[in-house]
Amino acid sequence: MSDPDKAQLTETEIRTRFITPALSTAGWPLTSLREEYYYFSAGRIQVVGNKGVRKKPKKVDYLLEWRPNLPIALVEAKDNNHEPGAGMQQAIEYAEQLDVPSVFTSNGDSFVWHDRTGVRPEVEVEIPLEAFPSRAELYDIYKQWKGIVDADEPVIASRFYDDGSGRRPRYYQRIAVNRAMEAIAKGQKRLLLVMATGTGKTYTAAQIIWRFMECFKAINPRKSQARVLFLADRNILIDQTMMNDFAMFNGRMAKLSASRGTITRVANPDDADDAGSKAVDKSFELYLSLYQAVSGSEEVDNVYKQFSPDFFDLVIVDECHRGSARQDSAWRGILEYFGSATQLGLTATPKETATVSNIDYFGDPLYTYSLKQGIDDGFLAPYKVIRMALDVDTFGWRPEEGQVDDSGTLIPDRHYTDEEIDNTIIFPERDKRVAERITEYLKSTDRFAKTIVFCEDIPHANRMRRILANLNADEVRKDSRYVMQITGDDQQGKREIDNFIDPEIPYPVIATTSKLLATGVDAQTCKLIVMNSRIESMTDFKQMIGRGTRVRTDYDKWFFVIMDFKNATRLFADAEFDGDPVVVYELQPDGGMSHAVEELDDIDETEDATEYELEQWVELPGARKVRRKRIVVSGQQVTIIGEQVQMLGTDGKPLTSSLKEFVRKNLLDRYPTVDVFVSAWLTAEQRSSLLDELLDAGIPLEDLVEQLGLELDPFDMALDVAYERQPVERRQRADTIRASGYLNKYTGQMRSVLEALIDKYVESGVRSIEDIGVLRVEPFRSMGGPMELIRSFGTRETYLKAVHDLGQQLYQETQ
Incomplete structure (x- = not known):
């Protein structure tokens, strides 16, 4: 019978007096209970004008762990004015997200137990407080759910690396590591993890390597020591990894840094660029390498063959959507050579085309943590989109009769489309319009906001660098690195990559590039990404967007802006894309900007392929092809045309109405009369909370105030736009x-x-x-x-x- 005094207790008191004692009686030590502590999300960031505001993070009242980082149950508590099963639906949602099988709710009278595994006969049952299951019982359910047998236990029981700082993996990193170890325990040889850019793939890989090494004798009793190969496609990825996430392996790892077996034996590759010997030193446990450093077109360059095929026990392939996914890739030969090893692919953008497939080689993903989920959890930055329509891009261009280009050559008389602009034909005035808009935006927000300008190719990046430097001459005179070209052929620019990605170093500010910064560069404080190149590949698009997804609130980086001059953000509407923008500001002419979405291979076998490869695989030797002859037409007027603000509707699809009309319609749907709206505003406990609710409902009043440049309170903005009341300035x-x-x-x-x-x-x-x-x-x-x-x-x-x-x-x- 329920105690009437319980109704007077708070939820916290219910936990302290009834739920925690029940768990202790069932044999759960306090060290296994993470009570009112496990905030497993950071809290989604709401973009309010030019500011970011965090919503409350998700939390569970109790997370019950078999051992650290292995939760097997959660408990949601309510006060005694609720039924015992109150909150169960939310608890199940959290359990699904946290990969936890057993879910409980309680009001202090009893527990309701929901079993997600199918192991128990009932899906949901009410049990007395004193009947809460023991740790061993719930762990047995967990093992049955995961298909873990006793022989797997030594591998499953391996611990995460602990550096003593108290850092624990985020919940999705924990799931990824645990699932990888479970698959390894079962003898699975090909593994794939899909994790959005900025969510810590290399930290996850480091924990997998650590646990693999710790339990290796249980995996292969015939060998005394595990050998691991970590492959990446950029020097900077290797160097950053050795210095940061892989620092736990100092003294145990080496970098294969050049062909014919030269290795770096120290954690910091900058300290020993020329260290090593021609013969591979095989005494290390972990080797990190570029694909290019261990393979080549000549058999003598295939350094990996200095290792026996069974030398490595685990091979991890970073950014495996790249060349390693191609069946006919030379790099695939490395993976096939070490075919006896367990192989793990890591990617943010799984690739499936006619010629490239991650899944065909690695199998279905063990776990996927998407950009959309990362933004929802608040671990990744949301974004705004500013779309620009230029007349020559939208309507194309045709020369006048007898018109010649800058070299005096007659321009072929035909219609030039946006696909050819900045490729076949160049309009210097177009470059200038783009650079002016970038400069205008930075001057109106933050002159030192780290900015990446993606261009069609290396010559285009060079042109944009020059124009941006002239438009920002005041800052360039202070430091010439204010604007820099960072491309595969520019040694000085490449040397500045570390400075560009370092939050503590102000220069460079604006980086013009083609492909070099599209992947793997951890630009944590990048606030502006400019799409000034035509993008057809969803993989490339996601990688470019990923450069801005890091959150660094200590540097006032809450969100980022995508400025799109090539309609690349049309790919947001593609079914393959998994994260919606918070708001889209679109400059659009009458008639729209529709383009067919086509998926092309990462490396297209065209005349641009060599230049692309120079950008992507800068360590590859070989001469570049002769630069193509292009038509340059100076003096052609280019303008940004039309303006329309586009918002996302409640279904996540773009609406074509103006922002003002959009806000007006949604406000009237929610508050049909001015009295209803004013009453809601005045009775709100906090207006900021009400503004958050309106934002979630598709009524961004603060964005409208910002766009119109008015000194109004959102309250007065609403009165003006929806109810035709005279607004009052703040x-x-x-x-x-x-x-x-x-x-x-x-x-x-x-x-x-x-x-x-x-x-x-x-x-x-x-x-x-x-x-x-x-x-x-x-x-x-x-x-x-x-x-x-x-x-x-x-x-x-x-x-x-x-x-x-x-x-x-x-x-x-x-x-």
Whole structure:
């Protein structure tokens, strides 16, 4: 019988008095319970104007672990005013995401047990508090669910590397590692993990290697030591990996850094570029190498054959959507040579075309963590899109009769399409228009926002570098590296890659490139990606977008912007793409910008292939083909035409209406009359929370304010756009409340704080005054510490009430 006093207890008290004791009675030690702690997401980032705001992260009340990083059950708690099974649907959703088989809910009276495995006869059953299952019982269910037998246990029981810092893998990294080890325990030889760019593939690989080495005797009792080969296609990927995620293997790893067996024996390859010997040293446990460093067109260059075919026990292929996926690739020969080893492919963009297949070689993915999921969890940055339509791209171009190009050669009389612009035919004025728009955006936001400009080819990257340098001459004179070309043929540019990706180093700021920065470059603070090249490959598109997905809030990097001049972002609508933009600003002429979406191979066998390979595989020797003759037409006027703001609807598909009309329609659907809207605004506990709800519902009032460049509160923006009420600017509202004498009831520091909050409201809107963090910045910092300022009001609750009342007063005349 339920205790009537339980109804007076909070959820926390229910956990402390009833649920935790029940778990302890069942034999669960406190060290196996992660209570009210395991925030398994970071909290999705909402883009509000030019700012990022985090939503609350997801959490579970209890995560029950068999051992660290192996959860086998979760418990969702509710207060006693709920039924025992309340919250079960959310708990099941979290269990699916966390890869946990047993799900429980409780209100302190009993547990409801949901079994996701099919091992138990009932899917869901209510059990008494004292009947909670033991650790051994739930682990046995877990093993049956995963198909783990006793012989697998030594491999499954291997531990994650612990550096003593308390760092634990994120939940999806933990799932990826555990699934890989489970597959290895079962003897599976070909493994594939799909993880979005920026989610830590190399850290995941490091943990797999560590655990593989730790349990290797159980995997292969005939060998005393595991040998691992890590393959990548960029020097920078190898170097970054050795310095960062693979640092745990210092002294145990070597880099095959050149042909014929030269190796680097130290963790930092920069310390020993010429170290090594011609004969491969086979004493290391882990070798990292470029494909190009161990293979070549001549048999003598195939260094990997200095190792016996059974030398390596585990081969990990980074970015396996590249050449390793091709059946006829020379690199595939490396994998086939070491065919007895377990082979793991890592990719953000699995590739399936007529000639390239990850799945054909590695098998179906053991686990997929998508860009969309990463953004939803808040581990990856959301993005905005600004689409530009230039007249020559949209309508094409035809020369006048007898018109000649810059060299004086007669231009063939035909219609030139956007596919040919910047390839067959070049308009310098087009380059200038693009560079002007990039410069305009940076000047209006952040002149030092790291920017990647993707161009058609190396000559195009060179032209864009020159024009951007001229348009930003003030910054270039301070440091010539403000704009740099970083392409496969430019040694100086390549030397600046490390500086470009280092958050602590300001230069270079703008990098023009073709393909070199498209993959593997960890540009954590990149805030602007410019698509100035025609992109047909979904793989390339995802890789380019991935350069901006890192979140670095300590450097004010909450989201990134994609500026699209080639309609590349049409690929967002493709079924293969797995992450939607938060907002799309589209400059579009009448008639639209529709193009067929075609999937091409990564390396097209055309006259551009050599140049592409030079960008991608810069260590490959060989002469470039003769530069193609191109038509250059100076003086041709090029303009950005039309303007239309495009938003995503609730179904995730783009809407063609303007942002203003879009907001108006959605507001009226939600609040049919002005009275209903005003009532919702005034009764909201926090206006910022209401604005978040509106944003989720497709009503981005703050984005509309920003786009129109008005000094309005979102409240007044709504009144204007939906209900045809005369808006009031923020400064006017502030002046009204000051003139009303409302603040006279406050004295001393209280009044000073509220006066400063009103100033913050004028400066940046209602969100700023509701954020208690505002007390950490000026002018509040000069008044005292946050706790001191709060105590001047009495308690935290009285401070928050004063702020709430201030907000009410700001909108008083609308009641």
